[in-house]
Amino acid sequence: MTVTLSDELAAFAAEVSVEQVAPSISDAARRHSADTLVAAIAGACMPMNDTYLAAVKASAPAGEVLVPGTDIRTDAASAASCMAGLAHSTEADDGYRIGSYHPGAVCVPAALSLGYVNGQTLSEILSAVIAGYEISCRISELLHPMSRKRGFHNTAIIGVFGAAATAGHLFSLDKLQMRHALGIAASSAGGLFAFVEGGDTKRLHPAHAVKAGIEAAIFAGEGMTGPPDILQGRNGFLAAFAGEDALKRAADMKFSSDRLVADKCYIKPYACCRHLHPGMEAVMVITSEHGLSLEDISRIDIKTYSIAAAHADVGWERAASAQLSYPFCVAAALVHGLIAPSHFSDAYLRDSRVNALAERIHIEADNDLDARYPAERPASIVLKTRDGAHFERVISIPLGAPERPLDDEGFHLKLSRMLEPSSDPSSVKQFVDAIINGGLSSKLPSALFEGQFAPRPKPDQEQAFVAASSTQH
Structure with missing residues (x-):
């Protein structure tokens, strides 16, 4: 047989x-x-x-x-x-x-x-x-x-x-x-x-x-x-x-x-569609290396593979769409220094700085980059400034991929940022520690599946997280 x-x-x-x-x-x-x-x-x-x-x-x-x-x-x-x-x-x-x-x-x-x-x-x-x-x-x-x-x-x-x-x-x-x-x-x-x-x-x-x-x-x-x-x-x-x-x-x-x-398998450093990560990473590296402000940027051109480029046309009127929008996520990453779940709240979607910058971001498909996907996840970026300078960067494999993994510090920083709006992060961290470090003969703690784990925080707590996350780079 x-x-x-x-x-x-x-x-x-x-x-x-x-x-x-x-x-x-x-x-x-x-x-x-x-x-x-x-x-x-x-x-x-x-x-x-x-x-x-x-x-x-x-x-x-x-x-x-x-x-x-x-x-x-x-x-x-x-x-x-x-x-x-x-x-x-x-x-x-x-x-x-x-x-x-x-x-x-x-x-x-x-x-x-x-x-x-x-x-x-x-x-x-x-x-x-x-x-x-x-x-x-x-x-x-x-x-x-x-x-x-x-x-x-x-x-x-x-x-x-x-x-x-x-x-x-x-x-x-x-x-x-x-x-x-x-x-x-x-x-x-x-x-x-x-x-x-x-x-x-x-x-x-x-x-x-x-x-x-x-x-x-x-x-x-x-x-x-x-x-x-x-x-x-x-x-x-x-x-x-x-x-x-x-x-x-x-x-x-x-x-x-x-x-x-x-x-x-990869682990994402940013909370948005993975197809957008190489472009986001490239523009953040360029602005950081050259000390550029938002006001310095006149235009950003991103060439990438077709499946990723299709996200250029996704709007950001609602959170679920904004998470998939190439212009929005690149602009939000530049404004806030990172992308966390909190950055898709209604207040952030209406942020005038993000919206103004998103209008200056242009994405197109490139046949040569198409040929490199999915073996790679490439994006080629040209950032132009108002004084006439331009900067280029190519990201073939974004951070978090097995070829460029998050180190332990980066991984735990991601987890901590994700847990900040939780009402009981200590219980979650206990569970996380049991998964990462627990003996193979051990069983999982009961807190998450039995305890009265509170639902999401009250609005004032949530707004405090939003404010805090926008300052973390």
Whole structure:
């Protein structure tokens, strides 16, 4: 009997153990889990998520599991789903460049919520995170950029596999059951990139994927079956979402547990769309190196790859759009010195300094830079000043990528900034420390999933954070 790629991925997801992988992979599982948890807590503090949380409260079943950072108590799957939406809403969640995919937002909420409720050890939880990351990132490699060009959001369509593999590992599915879980999950794959034209749907994509993936693992564990070759079958996932090029890649893919990719995922230093980071970084470096003020800048020209350049036309009337807007985020980064979730409040969207500077920022696609993506994430910047000087900078790999990782100080600084609006950062930090430094036989602290963790701060506290964050560079 022929062993398919679906068989190989399922076997890995069922059998992987954090104790048996390279230290770089286990360290990545810890760091990315902590990063995603903090993003979810920060998301719960954002006013833009008030309607999302109200909708979750109205639709989720009652239960005992607290959604961290909120007053919502529901079942484990619904808590994981809500966490996924909150983490992704901040635009601070991690990603895998080669697949243009955000694995943390789907795999980590499923692992933490289910693992905690089931009383599983950190070893079991981290092993499940690795299972989810590896399976879904590998599938994303096969699809991108074909699926994106067809109008799909990779995190939505691929996330079901990540959540199914994560949950299936925690449920101790064998390799055949895991293959069925992946096959079942694929029928729930879906999500369009239309959010760049407006709307609140982007954060729902990982939320729906988590719920569907967990359900698929449950169904497989109870004996339901999925298509035998869900990836490469004639009517399978790759044919439907990406076509012949993806099928050819799958035929050539040699999956090996000795070449894992969890440590090839990036961690964002800034809370906005990753496609914007190289341009933001370049202009901040230029202005810092040459001591330029906002008033000195007459024009900024950014050339980049087509998928990133498409974000030039995204407006910033609402927070969810502003997070994806190239002109707004570059201008806001120059004005504030960083981009944190607080910079997408209504007051910041109306900031006259940001709006005036955004009008002087021009973005266009470049064929040569297109050829370098996704192996790189390039942007070429020319900044012109009012006195006639001009400065150039090319960023091929932005900060936070595995080639240019955040150091420990930078990583913990990001977490601290993200947690500032939280009403109880000490409880979160205790949980983060348990993930990053805890023994593999230990279990997670109870505070976040059981304690009365207060919802987002009162307006005066929130405004204090906004004011403080604008002075941090």
